[in-house]
Amino acid sequence: MPKLFEPLSQRGLTLRNRIAVAPMCQYSAVDGLPDHWHLVHLGSRAVGGAAVVIAEATAVSAEGRISPQDAGIWNDAQLAAWRPIADFIAAQGAIPGVQLAHAGRKASTQRPWEGHGPVAVAKGGWTVVAPSAVPFDTGWHVPHALDEAGIRAVIADFRAAAQRALDAGFQLIELHGAHGYLLHQFLSPLSNRRADAYGGSFDNRTRLLREVVVAVREVWPEHLPLWLRISATDWAEGGWTPEESVALARMVKPLGVDLVDVSSGGLVPHVTIPLGPGYQVPFAAQVRREADIATSAVGLITEAAQAEAILAEGAADVISLARESLRDPYFPRRAASELGAQIAAPVQYGRAW
C-alpha cells in the first residue's frame, strides 16, 4: 500500500489518505459570504479524492479580512452559508476543514489581480491592527497597535469563529499562524516591537497564539483535530526561525494542536526564498522529528512519486497541495492510478438543492 494512501487517525477521525487540499484564498465573497463558487471550488476537490479539504483563510472578524472579498465566519449568516459546503465535502468522504484567520497589518488589501496593495479607507478599506505600528511595506497601512482589550477581542473572535465552524459542520480547524498574518506578526521580532507581556521574549511573542489555541480548544470538541499552520522561517535576519518553530510546536502540542502544517515566509517583503520542489519539506521534517508532532509538508509538491518519497523519508504525515490541486482537482485519483492504490468512487446522491 503506498504511504500516500494509508489512512491516518487524527483524534476521532480517520483521513482516508495523506492528501490535503491546502487553504487557498478565493477573494470571491460578498460581505464574507461563501457562495456557489466556494461550493464548486471546494466540493470538486472533495470529489477528487482528497482526505481533507481546508477552506481558505476565513476571517474571524470583518477587520481580519485580507481583502474586502475574503470569506468570513464572523456572523451567523456566514455560518449558514458554509453549512451546505461543509456537508457536501463530508458527504464525499473528505474531512471538511476551515482555516481561521486574521490578517492583522496585511488586512484591507486588494485582490492579487487588482494589485495586491492596500485599499484606502476612502476606497472601502478599513484601519488595520497589529502587534505594533509597523507597516508590512513602504506605503502600506500603518497599523494600530492592539491594546489589551483589543487582544482580548481577537481571542474572543477566534473562539466564536470556532464555535460557528462546529455549527456549520466543519470537522477540522486550522489556525492561520503563517504568511505574515496577525498571529505570525506576534511571533516574529520583525513585526512585534511590544514591551508588554505579548512582546520581547519568545514566551511573550508566542503568548497570543497559545491563548488562541486554548480558547479554540474550549469550544472545539476533543474528538476533532486542531491543526496549526506556521511559517517555519521569515527568510530574514532577526526574524522567526525553524528552531523557534520547533519550540512553539512543543508548546502547542499539550494545548491540543494535533498537526503543524509547515510553510514559510510572508512576514516581510523583499526576501530571497530558495524555491524548488519541496523546498519547505526540511522544515516539516525538523518540526516532526524535534517536536514529536505530526506535520504536513507543503510547497511545490506536484507529483505522486514526490509526495510518496516525502512520506517515506518520514518528513511529514500529510501532503498539502495548493496550486497542483488548482491544476488538477482529481490529483488523488491520478496519484492512486500512478501508485497502484485503490481509491473510493465519488458519492452520487440524489438531493434537491
Ligand SMILES: Cc1cc2c(cc1C)N(C[C@H](O)[C@H](O)[C@H](O)COP(=O)(O)O)c1[nH]c(=O)[nH]c(=O)c1N2
Ligand atoms: C490562490 C492561492 C491562495 C492562497 C494560497 C496559495 C494560492 C496559490 N496560500 C498558500 C498555499 O496554501 C500554499 O501554502 C502555497 O501555495 C504553496 O503550496 P503549493 O506549491 O501551491 O502547493 C494560502 N495559504 C494559507 O495558509 N491560507 C490561504 O488562504 C492561502 N491562500
Ligand SMILES: CCCCN1C=C(C(N)=O)CCC1
Ligand atoms: C508566503 C506564501 C503566501 C501565499 N499566499 C498566502 C495567502 C494566505 N492567505 O496565507 C494568500 C495569498 C497567497
